[in-house]
Amino acid sequence: MAFFEVRRIVKNFGGLCAVHEISFSLEKGQVIGLIGPNGSGKTTIFNLINNFFPLTAGEIYFKGKRIDSLPTHKICALGIARTFQVVKPLKRMSVLDNVMAGAFLHTGSTSQARARALEILEFCNLINKRDLDAKKLTIADRKRLEIARALSTDPELLLLDETAAGLNPKETEEAIEVIKKISRSGIAIIIVEHKMKVIMGTSEKIVAINFGREITQGEPREVINHPEVIKAYLGDHYA
Amino acid sequence: MKKVLINITVAIVAILLPLVFRAPYHQHILITILIWAALGTAWNLLGGYAGQVSFGHAAFFGLGAYTAGILALHYNISPWWGLLLGPLVSTLISIPVGLICFRLRGPYFALAMLALGEIFRLVFINWVTFTNGAKGIMIIPKITMKLPYYYMALGLFFLSLTITGLLIKSRFGYYFISIREDQDAAESLGIPTTRYKLFAFLPSAFITGLTGAFYMNYIAFIDPNVVFSLANVSVMIILVVMLGGVATLWGPAVGAAIYILLSEVFRTRMGAASVLAFGILVCLVIMFLPNGIVGELDGLRKMALRKMNGGEKSGLLRG
Numbered sequence: 001m002a003f004f005e006v007r008r009i010v011k012n013f014g015g016l017c018a019v020h021e022i023s024f025s026l027e028k029g030q031v032i033g034l035i036g037p038n039g040s041g042k043t044t045i046f047n048l049i050n051n052f053f054p055l056t057a058g059e060i061y062f063k064g065k066r067i068d069s070l071p072t073h074k075i076c077a078l079g080i081a082r083t084f085q086v087v088k089p090l091k092r093m094s095v096l097d098n099v100m101a102g103a104f105l106h107t108g109s110t111s112q113a114r115a116r117a118l119e120i121l122e123f124c125n126l127i128n129k130r131d132l133d134a135k136k137l138t139i140a141d142r143k144r145l146e147i148a149r150a151l152s153t154d155p156e157l158l159l160l161d162e163t164a165a166g167l168n169p170k171e172t173e174e175a176i177e178v179i180k181k182i183s184r185s186g187i188a189i190i191i192v193e194h195k196m197k198v199i200m201g202t203s204e205k206i207v208a209i210n211f212g213r214e215i216t217q218g219e220p221r222e223v224i225n226h227p228e229v230i231k232a233y234l235g236d237h238y239a
Numbered sequence: 240m241k242k243v244l245i246n247i248t249v250a251i252v253a254i255l256l257p258l259v260f261r262a263p264y265h266q267h268i269l270i271t272i273l274i275w276a277a278l279g280t281a282w283n284l285l286g287g288y289a290g291q292v293s294f295g296h297a298a299f300f301g302l303g304a305y306t307a308g309i310l311a312l313h314y315n316i317s318p319w320w321g322l323l324l325g326p327l328v329s330t331l332i333s334i335p336v337g338l339i340c341f342r343l344r345g346p347y348f349a350l351a352m353l354a355l356g357e358i359f360r361l362v363f364i365n366w367v368t369f370t371n372g373a374k375g376i377m378i379i380p381k382i383t384m385k386l387p388y389y390y391m392a393l394g395l396f397f398l399s400l401t402i403t404g405l406l407i408k409s410r411f412g413y414y415f416i417s418i419r420e421d422q423d424a425a426e427s428l429g430i431p432t433t434r435y436k437l438f439a440f441l442p443s444a445f446i447t448g449l450t451g452a453f454y455m456n457y458i459a460f461i462d463p464n465v466v467f468s469l470a471n472v473s474v475m476i477i478l479v480v481m482l483g484g485v486a487t488l489w490g491p492a493v494g495a496a497i498y499i500l501l502s503e504v505f506r507t508r509m510g511a512a513s514v515l516a517f518g519i520l521v522c523l524v525i526m527f528l529p530n531g532i533v534g535e536l537d538g539l540r541k542m543a544l545r546k547m548n549g550g551e552k553s554g555l556l557r558g
């Protein structure tokens with residue numbers, strides 16, 4: 001059985017079918033990209049994986065265990081962490097305290113949580129901002145904080161939702177480096193991203209969706225040259 | 240080190256204070272301040288740190304007070320046993336309320352608490368055979384000197400402060416504040432939010448009940464309209480905390496001292512107009528010092544430290 005697998009997952013919001021029978025899987029330490037035009041259901045898939053929304057149908061497995069009915073906090077405790085596309089900093093806490101809040105998942109000791117949080121802030125290039133209140137951060141730093149906080153829970157699978165959106169080219173390069181570093185440390189990643197540069201620089205496999213349905217999945221070059229994918233992104237007459 | 244010295248000084252002052260102010264009237268004011276400081280600190284743990292605003296802490300205060308009163312009234316047991324039983328009764332009531340409301344999003348908890356306080360008030364007014372109804376319960380206190388009550392109230396406040404202080408410095412505190420700041424983010428960081436809201440609620444209800452039981456023993460008279468009062472207990476606790484500083488350790492105590500002292504001054508100097516004038520003053524403070532007195536001072540201190548250490552890079556701002 002795969003390290004992580006979603007099997008024919010479906011999500012309806014009232015009459016709207018946001019996700020329809022999507023399936024994919026990944027192996028330990030693997031990085032895959034999840035792409036699709038705006039509103040195609042990428043964020044919804046993340047919200048299903050960590051059970052912010054209950055599935056309408058389908059199954060999700062992590063390390064051989066079915067997880068789709070577990071509460072969100074348990075899914076994190078099992079080793080799946082996520083970032084939010086619309087960042088959710090704990091505003092009136094310092095950057096360090098934000099990351100410590102996550103680090104307390106695996107230790108009850110404040111000094112251990114602080115030590116772990118400092119390590120992660122160093123790793124994510126946020127160490128100089130550690131004493132700032134999170135609400136004072138720039139958008140680039142908020143995106144970094146999302147990643148740092150997710151890492152603080154020591155995940156085996158990390159879900160990154162457009163962590164490069166709104167970054168300038170230099171910051172985007174940095175973000176790619178950080179993602180590569182995370183991947184080298186053995187953490188599996190699912191990346192949702194509109195910047196193809198980020199996807200192509202990191203992913204071993206791509207899943208492309210539109211209107212909540214899979215278009216195709218497989219090797220990155222093949223997926224992005226797939227006529228249906230080009231059509232979904234650029235409109236009919238380019239295909 | 241500096242902190243330890245400050246704490247010791249505060250403790251010594253607190254212990255010596257009633258030896259300086261010997262008039263029963265002055266000692267009564269000091270005791271009242273300590274009661275409100277204990278209540279405010281307990282409310283702050285839940286409302287300030289964990290962000291679960293309760294408009295009905297009078298429910299727990301009244302239950303504590305009535306537990307002590309009813310022990311004396313019906314069972315001829317010393318109302319001092321209320322100090323043991325009262326907080327337990329309050330905590331017991333808080334469990335189902337928390338289990339039901341904390342699963343839900345939105346203002347359910349605030350509204351449920353508002354209702355709870357009023358329900359208890361009405362039940363205790365109407366259940367005359369058990370509670371004596373609106374007539375209330377009077378006891379004859381064994382101790383009539385103020386001094387012992389002062390030290391008990393001080394112990395009560397100390398307990399409230401210590402529990403809050405220990406909790407907020409640990410994982411609990413980080414979790415409480417995370418839940419307040421963003422419940423979704425907290426859940427996704429592995430924090431069982433429902434459970435941790437309850438962990439803030441239980442000690443808060445416990446201390447509020449304990450303070451209610453002490454109040455009964457000290458004042459020796461209670462009736463439902465006093466101890467279950469929405470305006471004079473539930474809302475007043477919130478005002479005390481807002482005045483001093485929400486989510487600051489010492490804020491509620493500072494708020495209580497200022498609130499009680501000012502309201503005494505206003506009452507003795509102005510008579511009937513005092514309520515209005517005092518209300519306006521409290522509104523002004525809350526408008527112009529949105530973080531409360533301790534909160535604003537804390538902000539100033541941090542800003543000064545940051546300037547001294549040169550810009551954003553300053554480390555170790557938090558003590």
Ligand SMILES: Nc1ncnc2c1ncn2[C@@H]1O[C@H](COP(=O)(O)OP(=O)(O)OP(=O)(O)O)[C@@H](O)[C@H]1O
Binds near residue numbers: 018
């Ligand atoms: N909580 C919700 N209630 C109702 N509809 C929703 C909800 N969340 C998402 N949707 C709908 O589901 C569809 C998919 O949205 P989703 O946010 O998953 O898209 P996305 O692929 O992440 O888009 P983007 O690239 O813009 O972030 C959209 O039509 C959206 O309006």
Ligand SMILES: [Mg+2]
Binds near residue numbers: 042043044085
């Ligand atoms: Mg999205």
